[in-house]
Amino acid sequence: MATFTLSVNGEQHKVDVDPKTPVLWVLREHLGLVGTKFGCGIAQCGACTIHLDGEAVRSCTLPVSAVGDMPITTIEGLADDNEDDLHPVQEAWLEHDVPQCGYCQAGQIMSASALLATNPNPTEDEIEEAMSGNICRCGTYVRIREAIQTAAEKA
Numbered sequence: 001m002a003t004f005t006l007s008v009n010g011e012q013h014k015v016d017v018d019p020k021t022p023v024l025w026v027l028r029e030h031l032g033l034v035g036t037k038f039g040c041g042i043a044q045c046g047a048c049t050i051h052l053d054g055e056a057v058r059s060c061t062l063p064v065s066a067v068g069d070m071p072i073t074t075i076e077g078l079a080d081d082n083e084d085d086l087h088p089v090q091e092a093w094l095e096h097d098v099p100q101c102g103y104c105q106a107g108q109i110m111s112a113s114a115l116l117a118t119n120p121n122p123t124e125d126e127i128e129e130a131m132s133g134n135i136c137r138c139g140t141y142v143r144i145r146e147a148i149q150t151a152a153e154k155a
């Protein structure tokens with residue numbers, strides 16, 4: 001066991017865990033942030049996507065010891081503090097009624113928002129590439145692509 005201080009959604013959190021513990025476990029089990037989902041556990045489905053220092057990463061294979069002082073953002077911290085505000089990607093998701101069962105959607109939104117933060121006007125190919133690691137069993141891919149385009153137009 002070791003103590004780590006993590007910056008999550010703008011707040012500092014101390015956790016006492018095995019250094020090899022995946023960040024996904026720390027978020028869900030220790031911090032109660034259950035918006036980030038467990039899907040495959042082997043970096044193949046994207047359900048567990050978070051932002052680490054602004055980049056979309058798979059939290060199921062990221063050991064807590066690798067985080068250091070890099071800020072983590074989860075789906076709970078994506079929008080502004082004001083509860084009424086949504087992130088433009090979340091607004092576009094609502095507009096296009098994207099989710100079906102919803103299980104993959106937090107990960108999809110985190111990948112999409114990381115893409116638009118660095119590339120506000122992505123081409124279809126760039127969207128395809130950025131989202132290729134996020135699997136949706138319900139097949140909402142068409143609405144996901146449309147929502148990303150809408151979010152890009154609004155930004």
Ligand code: FES
Binds near residue numbers: 040060
């Ligand atoms: S649960 Fe992490 S990529 Fe599938």
Ligand code: FES
Binds near residue numbers: 103104
């Ligand atoms: S909405 Fe069901 S897995 Fe994507």
